[in-house]
Each structure stands twice: as C-alpha cells, then as structure tokens.
Amino acid sequence: MEDIFQKIYSPKVLKHMKNPKNMGKIADANAQSLVGNPHCGDVMKLYLKIIKNGGQEYIKDIKFQTLGCGAAIATSSMITTLVKGKRLDEAEKVTEKAIAEALGGLPPIKFHCSVLSAEALKKAIADYRSGK
Amino acid sequence: MKLVYLDNAATTRVDPQVFRTMRPYFTQKYGNPSEVHSLGRQAKEAVEKSREQVAGMLGCKNAEVIFTGSATESINLSHKGLIEALLPQFQNGRRPHIITSTVEHKAVLETCAHLETLGRAKVTYLQVDKYGMVSIYDVRKEVRPETVLVSVMYVNNEVGTIQPVSQIGRLLKAINHERTHNKPHIYFHTDATQAVQYLDCGADKLGVDLLSFTGHKIYAPKGVGALFVKTGTPLIRQLDGGDQERKLRSGTENVPYIVALGKAVELSQKSKIKRQKEMERLRDKLIKGVLEIPGVSLTGHPKIRAPHLASFIVEGVEGEALQLLLSDKKVIVSTGSACTSQSLTPSHVLSAVGIPAELAHGSLRVSLGKDTTEEEIGYTLKVLREATEKLREMAPDLSELRGAFATI
Incomplete structure (x- = not known):
C-alpha cells in the first residue's frame, strides 16, 4: 500500500525523519541555541563545536535535539548535514530555501520548519560570537 | 505483519458483503426509483x-428515515431546515435559540455558526468537563423561552466519551411537557455517527427528534448518510428540486449507496452486544498497555466511552511524527496534533477538555474495527513504545524546556 506520507513528504524528508543525522548533544559545545516554542509544537535545540584553524573558523561538530513534526525533524537533520565541517562564514549563508531544496522540497504548510532551523543556526552562531 | 488499520473512527473499509449487495445496482439494476417501469420499481x-433496515435499527417508522449524502449533509438539513421552518414564529427581533456543545463535530459547530452569521439563530455552546462530557444540569440551565433545538453528539469522535443523550432526551421531554402554548417546542438532535454500530440507537429510548449518521464509519462506502426525522418535526428542505425523500431531499436517490447503507446497518445490528463486549476487551487491553508507557495519559472518560475508541496524550512527542513512524511500521492511527491540520491549530475538542496546546501536539487516537485482532493490538503496543522512545530520544530534555519556557 502506498503510504500517505509519501504524498505529503519527499523521499528525502522521510529518510531524514526516520534516520536523522547528528542527533543528540555535544558535551563541550561552545555555541548553543534554542528556538521555537512548545506551544506551537516545534522546539529545536542546536549544539555547535566551533574551532579555529589557520585563521578561519570552522563548524567541527553540530548536533540537534528536536521536538516536532516530521518536517521539523528532517530540517534539523538536514541543516546539520549541510553545515558540518563548513567554514562559519559559509555556514551562515545557508538559507531556509537551501534547506528545503536539499530535502527535495517541503509542503507549503511546513515551510516554517525550514525557517526555524535556519533561525536556530543563526542564533547559535550569534551565541558563539557574543561569548568570544 | 500486514497493515494494521486502527483509524476506524475516520473511516472503515467497505465490507465485502456490503459491496456484493450494492454492486448489481450499478450495471444491472440501474433504474431511477422515480420511474414506474420495471427497472424503476426495482430500484425503488x-x-x-x-429504509426499512435503517428504521429497524432506530425503532422508527420507515417514513421517518431520509437518505442524504453524508452525516454532514444530514446535520445541515436538520439544523438549517428546522430553524428555517420555525423562523416565522419569531418576530420583533427575537431569534430561535440553539444549545449545543463545544466538542461537537465541525458539521454541527459550523452549521450553528452559519445560522448565527445569518442572524437566524442564537447559539449557546455548552462547556464540557475534563472527560469531554456535557452536563444535563447545564442543558437545563441554558434553556430559554426561545430555545428550539438542542444538539448533542452521542459519542465524541476524538476522545470517545459517550454523552448522556437519553438523559437529555428525558429532560427535554419534561421541559416540553411543562411548556405553555406561547413557548416553542424544543427539538432534540444527536449526531450518532460514532455510535450506531455499538450503542443502542432506539430513537424513542434516546428521546430524539433528529438523528444523523453516515455509512462510511460502518463499512458502507463514503457518500451516503441518513437523517431520522420524527413525525411532526418541522423541516424545510435545503436542496430544491424533485420530490424525492418525502420532498425533504431533492435529487435522484444514490441507489447503490443507499442499498449499501441498509446492508451495513443490518450487519452492524447482528450480535451487536457480543461484538461490543469483545471490542471493549481489546480496547481495554490496548489502553492498559499504552498507559504502561511513561508520560502517557488517557483522554476522554475512563469508563463511559465507545467500545472502539482509545485516545491518549503522549508527552514529549509530536503527534504527526509519531503517526509517521507508526505508519512506517504499518500501523495506521490518527492524531489531533496541529501539525497535521491545514490551519496548524490544535483540535478544538482537546482544547475544550482543557488540554494545553503544548500537550495536544502529542495526541494519539486509536480506533478499532470489527476485524481488529488481539495480535494486532500486541504488535501496536510494541511499535508504539519503540516509536515513542525514539522520538523522545530525539527531543530536547523536557525538564530543561520547562526552565526556558514559562508556559509549561
């Protein structure tokens, strides 16, 4: 039988939902963010380990914890895979559109989930800069 | 494991016996019941x-059964038709008054809201208790001289609570008996959509003047419903045209679907009590097992609930994600989570029973069917526990969140 979720979500969203990448906490994270609100249903927490190498800053590691729908989990997983290992200034340029595209698209009603994960990354980077 | 379908409160599969009964009415017995020739008579x-099969279940006269296209249509005809018929009695700015509850199906709530918008009625929405139950004392308290209709569902479709319908029926009968000639009669409607299979739907016993239900929750196809209209209940039809259905619902009768509805009703009445007991046993096994998972609570009344419905709040989990993981394990359930609704607002029923939005996101409804097996319940319990654990592992620690957000 055809799963109804296959009509709503792309295969990539379902893949990331069922087997998310970079799930969990980083014990020695030097940047964190918490976005969303349990009232609205989605809460996303990001942990980043940012290191300096040759005068450049890199995201050495990134992990997420998310309470939310399939799309919220998939966008969390996707943003971590998109920016892990990237230079900080490159990572900052990742937009909600890029996240949605990397997932093979999101249903319009779920687009706010990609906005939330982009916001989480920006907030975590700001957290890092303020604490430097 | 083959597909485990536990969303029977949303819809049921068509029973093969029902399907076989309706099939000849597409290609062989396709006459129009309004025609007097042999094919027409056969269809008629x-x-x-x-109609007789439905009347048998309701314990009413055949002529009191009107076929429609859905329970929604039945409700629209009932409420709009009654108010329209009674409107001429209301003058000098007085308006007919309707009493209903906050946990009704959208078909009732939106129909009442529409009548309010048109200025044809005033509506009181009764609050419910934490189990979703209406109090008959509240009904009595809200009755006004202008009250003409009370509409309370038999079984709530989200939390499964059985409403005190026959008590309300008795109360209204007593009030009507006392009413003087210048006060209108109060008619009583119940939406019996989730009740007809398992509960006593005798119209007299319930004390109803109007009762609506649909075919697709009882193993008939989608697209056919019925409305019981007690003799003497004033009603103006909402679809104009031919004289079908006692001139109350114009349009050529959907013969194969009506045949299917009759057959489904007949089958649902066979060994009703035995099936009800067996389903309650499976439901209780399910509830017991689900409540063994930490952070899970039952919604709706713990005892006074429909045999096929179990509903829960799973804390620290979002309903759509849970639905998705279960679906991946071939278990089909439903959720009242906002994330599955087009409006992104949580279910009005869960709000009405006082469940805060952040918990309503973790709502889960499991509705059994006549083919549900013990093995399926066992399997569902296993995958539900695994999916819940998996999602909680993904989520931030709730105790940390309590500090971050003052709302929980």
Missing part, C-alpha cells in the same frame, strides 16, 4: 428495503 424497492 431496493431503496425502501434499505
């Missing part, structure tokens, strides 16, 4: 047989 007889 089939429609009347179905």
Whole structure:
C-alpha cells in the first residue's frame, strides 16, 4: 500500500525523519541555541563545536535535539548535514530555501520548519560570537 | 505483519458483503426509483428495503428515515431546515435559540455558526468537563423561552466519551411537557455517527427528534448518510428540486449507496452486544498497555466511552511524527496534533477538555474495527513504545524546556 506520507513528504524528508543525522548533544559545545516554542509544537535545540584553524573558523561538530513534526525533524537533520565541517562564514549563508531544496522540497504548510532551523543556526552562531 | 488499520473512527473499509449487495445496482439494476417501469420499481424497492433496515435499527417508522449524502449533509438539513421552518414564529427581533456543545463535530459547530452569521439563530455552546462530557444540569440551565433545538453528539469522535443523550432526551421531554402554548417546542438532535454500530440507537429510548449518521464509519462506502426525522418535526428542505425523500431531499436517490447503507446497518445490528463486549476487551487491553508507557495519559472518560475508541496524550512527542513512524511500521492511527491540520491549530475538542496546546501536539487516537485482532493490538503496543522512545530520544530534555519556557 502506498503510504500517505509519501504524498505529503519527499523521499528525502522521510529518510531524514526516520534516520536523522547528528542527533543528540555535544558535551563541550561552545555555541548553543534554542528556538521555537512548545506551544506551537516545534522546539529545536542546536549544539555547535566551533574551532579555529589557520585563521578561519570552522563548524567541527553540530548536533540537534528536536521536538516536532516530521518536517521539523528532517530540517534539523538536514541543516546539520549541510553545515558540518563548513567554514562559519559559509555556514551562515545557508538559507531556509537551501534547506528545503536539499530535502527535495517541503509542503507549503511546513515551510516554517525550514525557517526555524535556519533561525536556530543563526542564533547559535550569534551565541558563539557574543561569548568570544 | 500486514497493515494494521486502527483509524476506524475516520473511516472503515467497505465490507465485502456490503459491496456484493450494492454492486448489481450499478450495471444491472440501474433504474431511477422515480420511474414506474420495471427497472424503476426495482430500484425503488431496493431503496425502501434499505429504509426499512435503517428504521429497524432506530425503532422508527420507515417514513421517518431520509437518505442524504453524508452525516454532514444530514446535520445541515436538520439544523438549517428546522430553524428555517420555525423562523416565522419569531418576530420583533427575537431569534430561535440553539444549545449545543463545544466538542461537537465541525458539521454541527459550523452549521450553528452559519445560522448565527445569518442572524437566524442564537447559539449557546455548552462547556464540557475534563472527560469531554456535557452536563444535563447545564442543558437545563441554558434553556430559554426561545430555545428550539438542542444538539448533542452521542459519542465524541476524538476522545470517545459517550454523552448522556437519553438523559437529555428525558429532560427535554419534561421541559416540553411543562411548556405553555406561547413557548416553542424544543427539538432534540444527536449526531450518532460514532455510535450506531455499538450503542443502542432506539430513537424513542434516546428521546430524539433528529438523528444523523453516515455509512462510511460502518463499512458502507463514503457518500451516503441518513437523517431520522420524527413525525411532526418541522423541516424545510435545503436542496430544491424533485420530490424525492418525502420532498425533504431533492435529487435522484444514490441507489447503490443507499442499498449499501441498509446492508451495513443490518450487519452492524447482528450480535451487536457480543461484538461490543469483545471490542471493549481489546480496547481495554490496548489502553492498559499504552498507559504502561511513561508520560502517557488517557483522554476522554475512563469508563463511559465507545467500545472502539482509545485516545491518549503522549508527552514529549509530536503527534504527526509519531503517526509517521507508526505508519512506517504499518500501523495506521490518527492524531489531533496541529501539525497535521491545514490551519496548524490544535483540535478544538482537546482544547475544550482543557488540554494545553503544548500537550495536544502529542495526541494519539486509536480506533478499532470489527476485524481488529488481539495480535494486532500486541504488535501496536510494541511499535508504539519503540516509536515513542525514539522520538523522545530525539527531543530536547523536557525538564530543561520547562526552565526556558514559562508556559509549561
């Protein structure tokens, strides 16, 4: 039988939902963010380990914890895979559109989930800069 | 494991026996019941047989059963039709008054809201207790001289609570008995959509003047419903045209579907009590097992609930994600989570029973069917526990969140 979720979500969203990448906490994270609100249903927490190498800053590691729908989990997983290992200034340029595209698209009603994960990354980077 | 379908409160599969009964009415017995030739008469007889089957269940006269296209249509006809019929009695700015509850199906709530918008009625929405139950004392308290209709569902479709319908029926009968000639009669409607299979739907016993239900929750196809209209209940039809259905619902009768509805009703009445007991046993096994998972609570009344419905709040989990993981394990359930609704607002029923939005996101409804097995319940419990654990592992620690957000 055809799963109804296959009509709503792309295969990539379902893949990331069922087997998310970079799930969990980083014990020695030097940047964190918490976005969303349990009232609205989605809460996303990001942990980043940012290191300096040759005068450049890199995201050495990134992990997420998310309470939310399939799309919220998939966008969390996707943003971590998109920016892990990237230079900080490159990572900052990742937009909600890029996240949605990397997932093979999101249903319009779920687009706010990609906005939330982009916001989480920006907030975590700001957290890092303020604490430097 | 083959597909485990536990969303029977949303819809049921068509029973093969029902399907076989309706099939000849597409390509062989395709006459129009309004025609007097042999094919027409054959179709007419089939429609009347179905009417008799429904009347048998309701314990009413055949002529008191009107076939429609859905429970929603039945409700629209009932409420709009009654108010329209009574409107001429209301003058000098007085308006007919309707009493209903906050946990009704959208078909009732939106119909009432529409009548309010048109300025044809005033509506009181009764609050419910934490189990979703209406109090008959509240009904009595809200009755005004202008009250003409009370509409309370038999079984709530989200939390499964059985409403005190026959008590309300008795109360209204007593009030009507006392009413003087210048006060209108109060008519009583119940939406019996989730009740007809398992509960006593005798119209007299319930004390109803109007009762609506649909075919697709009882193993008939989608697209056919019925409305019981007690003799003497004033009603103006909402679809104008031919004289079908006692001139109350114009349009050529949907003969195969009406035949299917009649057959489904007949089958649902066979060994009703035995099936009800067996389903309650499976439901209780399910509830017991689900409540063994930490952070899970039952919604709806713990005892006074429909045999096929179990509903829960799973804390620290979002309903759509849970639905998705279960679906991946071939278990089909439903959720009242906002994330599955087009409006992104949580279910009005869960709000009405006082469940805060952040918990309503973790709502889960499991509705059993006549083919549900013990093995399926066992399997569902296993995958539900695994999916819940998996999602909680993904989520931030709730105790940390309590500090971050003052709302929980």
